[in-house]
Amino acid sequence: MVRFTGSSDTDDDDSNETADSPVAPVAFLFGAPAEQPEPARHFAGPVAVPTLDTAGLTPDEVEQQELQLADLENLVVRALARKDLSEWQVTEILAANGVESSAFEGFLTIYRSKGYVDDYAFAEREIERLHRRKGFGRSQIQRELGAKRISQEIVSDLLTALDDDDELARALELAEKKAPSLLRLDRATAERRLSSFLRRKGYPSQVVRDAVSKTLVTGTSTVRFR
Numbered sequence: 001m002v003r004f005t006g007s008s009d010t011d012d013d014d015s016n017e018t019a020d021s022p023v024a025p026v027a028f029l030f031g032a033p034a035e036q037p038e039p040a041r042h043f044a045g046p047v048a049v050p051t052l053d054t055a056g057l058t059p060d061e062v063e064q065q066e067l068q069l070a071d072l073e074n075l076v077v078r079a080l081a082r083k084d085l086s087e088w089q090v091t092e093i094l095a096a097n098g099v100e101s102s103a104f105e106g107f108l109t110i111y112r113s114k115g116y117v118d119d120y121a122f123a124e125r126e127i128e129r130l131h132r133r134k135g136f137g138r139s140q141i142q143r144e145l146g147a148k149r150i151s152q153e154i155v156s157d158l159l160t161a162l163d164d165d166d167e168l169a170r171a172l173e174l175a176e177k178k179a180p181s182l183l184r185l186d187r188a189t190a191e192r193r194l195s196s197f198l199r200r201k202g203y204p205s206q207v208v209r210d211a212v213s214k215t216l217v218t219g220t221s222t223v224r225f226r
Contacts, residue, residue: 072097072107080116084125087117088149123150123158135174137167140202171203171211179215190216 072094079085079093090111091104099107111117123145130136130144138159145155178197182190191212198208 072099073111076111076116084122085117086122086148086150087119090117119150120154120158122148123154126150127158127162131162131170135170135201137171137198137202137204137207138162139204140200143202167203168207168210171198171201171207172214174198174201175211175215182216187216 075097076090076093079090085093087108090108091099091101094104094107095101108117126145126148127141130141136144141159142155146152175194175198178194179190182193185193194212194215195208198211199205203211
């Protein structure tokens with residue numbers, strides 16, 4: 001029987017659950033690669049913590065434990081090579097492969113020390129992707145990062161870098177791209193649809209009003225009103 005030592009300080013309530021979908025083994029969670037797929041390894045019995053207790057074990061048993069930990073680390077590394085992941089998403093992979101929730105923090109400590117996971121850096125990259133590339137405003141970014149269990153403290157700290165002028169500029173850019181699809185609408189309908197579009201992107205009411213008014217200006221807008 002594989003044995004490990006360590007504490008069970010980690011909160012079990014929200015470490016390995018998601019309301020949206022069940023956790024799949026890593027090989028299926030991120031899609032099989034084009035080459036020969038390598039199935040996720042499910043170990044015999046739960047994995048406790050990533051600190052070996054070698055007392056009373058034979059050399060073969062110690063080697064078995066070391067190989068087990070190496071297999072788990074390889075699963076995580078392969079998943080991270082395919083997709084950027086938050087620490088919580090990494091624990092979902094561990095849970096899908098037999099790791100007890102009480103052991104999550106021990107594994108994360110090791111992975112942080114090796115540079116595999118870092119929620120602050122992950123959140124920075126996600127904000128760049130969501131704001132610059134997808135055009136999301138603050139509230140939608142908060143929802144996206146919250147779904148990946150990034151702490152509110154990290155999110156709040158990073159979102160302070162998005163000033164009001166920057167957010168308005170991004171909203172204007174989106175509004176101008178959307179405007180041609182509103183060409184044959186009357187002004188009231190165009191305003192309503194453009195406002196709804198920007199709100200869904202997560203922009204606050206004042207930013208939405210400013211972006212819409214600056215985009216749908218009679219005589220200068222690309223939109224023609226009946």
